[in-house]
Amino acid sequence: MIRVVLPAHLRTLARVNGEVELQVEGAVTQRAVLDALEARYPVLRGTIRGHDGGPRRAFVRFYACEQDLSHEPPDDPLPAAVAAGTEPYLIVGAMAGG
Amino acid sequence: MSQVRVLVGTRKGAFVLNADGKRDRWQISGPFFPGWEIYHVAGSPAEPDRLFASQSSGWFGQVIQRSDDGGATWEPVGNEFKYDGDTGTHQWYDGTPHPWEFARVWHLEPAPDDPDTVYAGVEDAGLFKSTDGGQHWAELPGLRTHKSAPDWAPGAGGMCLHTIILDPAHPGRMFAAISAAGAFRSDDAGQTWQPVNRGLHSEGIPDEDAEVGHCVHRVAMHPARPEVLYMQKHWDVMRTDDAGESWHEISGNLPTDFGFPIGVHAHEPDTVYVVPITSDSHHFPPEGKLRVYRSRTGGNDWEALTRGLPQEHCYVNVLRDAMAIDSLEGCGVYFGTTGGQVYASADAGDSWAPIARDLPAVLSVEVQTLP
Numbered sequence: 001m002i003r004v005v006l007p008a009h010l011r012t013l014a015r016v017n018g019e020v021e022l023q024v025e026g027a028v029t030q031r032a033v034l035d036a037l038e039a040r041y042p043v044l045r046g047t048i049r050g051h052d053g054g055p056r057r058a059f060v061r062f063y064a065c066e067q068d069l070s071h072e073p074p075d076d077p078l079p080a081a082v083a084a085g086t087e088p089y090l091i092v093g094a095m096a097g098g
Numbered sequence: 099m100s101q102v103r104v105l106v107g108t109r110k111g112a113f114v115l116n117a118d119g120k121r122d123r124w125q126i127s128g129p130f131f132p133g134w135e136i137y138h139v140a141g142s143p144a145e146p147d148r149l150f151a152s153q154s155s156g157w158f159g160q161v162i163q164r165s166d167d168g169g170a171t172w173e174p175v176g177n178e179f180k181y182d183g184d185t186g187t188h189q190w191y192d193g194t195p196h197p198w199e200f201a202r203v204w205h206l207e208p209a210p211d212d213p214d215t216v217y218a219g220v221e222d223a224g225l226f227k228s229t230d231g232g233q234h235w236a237e238l239p240g241l242r243t244h245k246s247a248p249d250w251a252p253g254a255g256g257m258c259l260h261t262i263i264l265d266p267a268h269p270g271r272m273f274a275a276i277s278a279a280g281a282f283r284s285d286d287a288g289q290t291w292q293p294v295n296r297g298l299h300s301e302g303i304p305d306e307d308a309e310v311g312h313c314v315h316r317v318a319m320h321p322a323r324p325e326v327l328y329m330q331k332h333w334d335v336m337r338t339d340d341a342g343e344s345w346h347e348i349s350g351n352l353p354t355d356f357g358f359p360i361g362v363h364a365h366e367p368d369t370v371y372v373v374p375i376t377s378d379s380h381h382f383p384p385e386g387k388l389r390v391y392r393s394r395t396g397g398n399d400w401e402a403l404t405r406g407l408p409q410e411h412c413y414v415n416v417l418r419d420a421m422a423i424d425s426l427e428g429c430g431v432y433f434g435t436t437g438g439q440v441y442a443s444a445d446a447g448d449s450w451a452p453i454a455r456d457l458p459a460v461l462s463v464e465v466q467t468l469p
Contacts, residue, residue, distance in 0.1 A: 009133060009158060013174065043174045047158040051178045059157040093157040 002033055003088040010048070010091070014041040019088060028083035030062060031074040048091060063090040101468040102424050103168065104432055105149065106440055107136035110458035112151055114139075114169040117453075119426055121444040124453045130172060131163065138419055138462045139169075140206040145213035146466050150232055152203035152218070160202055162218075162232050175232035179203070179220055182239040188222065189251040198222045198242065205419060207262035217288075219259035223250065223276040225288060238288040241274060246293060246310040253277035253313050253332075254378075260418055261317045265324045265341075273327065273342065278313035281329065283342050294342025298331060316418045318360045320367035328370050328397070330360040330418075335372055337397050348397025353384045359421035363446060364429045368396040371423075371431060371447060373416040382413035390433070392447050406450035407441065414439070419462035426467055434460025 001021040006014065014020075022036040031053065038045050049056045054074065056062070062069045065079045065087050081087035100119040106112065111129025130136075134153045142148040147168040153161040160179065163172040179200050190196035201221040209215035218226040218235060224242045226235040241259075250257060261275035270287040273294075280295040293309050303311045313332035320326065329336040329345065334355050336345040349355035354374045363369035370393045376384045383389060388407045391400040414437035424430035429446045438457040443450045 007157075009155065013158075013161065043161075046160065046177050051180070057157065057159060096156070 001085050002028060002036070002082065003085055004033065004037055005088045005090045006044075007091060007093040009093065010044060013043055013047065016041070021085075027075075028078050029075050030069060030072065030078060030089075033078065033089055034074075059094040059096050061092045061094050063092055064088070100426055102426065102430060103141070103146075103466045103468060104422070104440065104442070104453070105139035105141065105169070105462075105464040105466070106434055106454070106457065106460060107139050107151070107419075107462035108434075108438070108458035108460050109135055112136040112139050112153075112169075113454065113457060115440065115453055121426075121430055121442060122451075124442075126454055127169065129458075130169070131161075134161070135202075136461065137202060137204050138206050138464070140208055140216075140464050141466045142208040142213040142216070143210045144208070146468055148208070148213045148231075150206045150208060150216055152206055154202040160200070162203065164232050176228065176234050179218070179224075179226055179235050180237070181224060181242065182237040183243075186243065187248060188257060189249060191252065195248065198224070200224075201256060204258045204260045205262055207264065210264065210266065217262050217264075219262050219274065221256040221258040222252075223257045223259040223279060225259055225262070225274055227288070240284070240289050241282060241291045244282070244291055244293075246279070249310060250276065250279040251311070261314070263317060263319050263327075265319070266321045267324045271324075271341070273317060273319070275314040275317045275329075277315065278311060278332075280310050280312040281314050281317055281327075281342055294338070295345070296343065297338070297345030298336060299334070299347075300332065302332070315358045316360045318362050318370075320362040323367040326367065326396075328360050328362060330357050330372055332356065332378060335360065335397065348393070350393070350398030350400055352391055352400050353389075357416075358418040359416055359433065361421045361423045361431065364423055364425040365427075366394070366429075369394050369446070370397060371421065372400075373421070373433065375415060381415045386411050386413060388412040388414065388435075390431070390443075390447055390450075403443075403447040403450070405448065406443075417461055420460050422463045422465040424465045424467045430465065432463050432465050434463045436460065 004020045104115040111132040113128035137152045139151045149165040151163040185198040187195035205219040207217040214231045263273040265271035282291045283294045335349045361371045390403040414435035421433040431443045434440045436459040440454040
């Protein structure tokens with residue numbers, strides 16, 4: 001299972017507590033994880049990336065394993081620890097706005 | 099006894115204020131959607147417990163929320179606002195062409211006769227319509243693709259479509275206003291549009307009486323006399339008696355004719371309300387005195403309404419969608435400030451009292467008169 005951590009506002013919007021666990025078929029990429037997330041929680045469509053699957057909203061960042069993956073190609077594989085479920089994939093509202 | 103429900107959108111959430119027809123005791127609920135900007139909350143005239151709210155944030159974009167129980171509970175509905183076809187360009191602040199980009203919904207206008215139909219005015223300026231209670235939105239592209247659109251430019255707050263008026267007497271007639279493009283009228287239910295800005299005069303644009311380019315802040319209509327419209331422009335308070343074919347100034351004795359909201363008394367089509375603001379750079383009331391001005395003559399002759407409003411050291415603003423008027427016999431007037439106060443008058447403006455004092459900055463105020 002892929003573990004995903006949402007920012008607080010999106011947890012409220014999706015009505016979830018804590019981490020989200022997702023089953024991802026095939027290669028575990030950022031696109032595949034976001035596709036699975038939006039399929040489970042359609043209310044999140046448009047809040048992380050464009051409705052058509054991209055691009056990432058400017059003040060949303062993607063982290064995992066202490067790396068900033070925000071600018072990585074969406075179809076690149078995520079770190080093995082994320083694919084194995086030992087590390088979460090973090091969706092973060094960027095620090096901005098004071 | 100009748101009831102009133104005031105719907106308040108703020109920089110950090112929505113609030114719902116309820117009172118009976120006496121309007122002297124208020125119950126405040128909220129914040130709903132805390133931390134998000136709520137540009138507008140509006141109720142359906144056809145089904146008053148159905149409310150729509152525009153929820154947005156710079157981080158996570160646009161969400162539309164709907165309530166079917168008067169604001170007690172909410173459900174997110176559709177949030178995809180996709181311009182129809184080629185988006186084209188408008189002028190950017192530096193005069194260069196800039197592609198249309200959706201930013202947020204500024205104003206929601208539910209249809210009077212169908213609870214599933216609602217219009218949305220958005221930034222960058224466009225008009226959308228839902229016929230399924232907000233689940234799906236389709237643009238009425240005739241406005242954004244008007245031949246003058248490449249010359250439209252954003253006002254300081256963005257290029258927003260902030261006013262939507264559905265004419266109750268002429269099926270298919272509607273008005274929209276855009277900052278900074280001007281006022282537009284459709285006579286075919288939003289398919290095609292014409293600018294209706296003749297008579298407007300704006301010193302800040304190269305051609306002061308151009309067909310488009312005017313920074314219209316708000317337009318208001320009395321439903322019993324729909325050919326008359328009142329406008330608060332960036333500067334100047336204006337009136338048309340022929341559905342926008344020509345406008346004339348009615349600023350008269352106002353201390354300043356800059357401001358944002360404008361409203362019309364529920365039972366007196368010639369009674370108009372504005373909140374004069376010192377200037378476009380000051381954005382606070384003249385002399386630190388918060389005064390609503392009322393004309394009972396359809397403009398030109400204005401009286402200051404001050405009883406119950408702060409008359410010293412007051413430096414708040416009142417934004418364009420932050421005034422509303424109920425339809426009880428003793429007409430109620432409401433407005434919210436950037437300082438987080440919501441003021442109400444139950445006597446057509448003669449006296450005022452705060453019904454909420456310390457909310458986040460108020461972006462919008464609507465009121466529903468309920469049986």
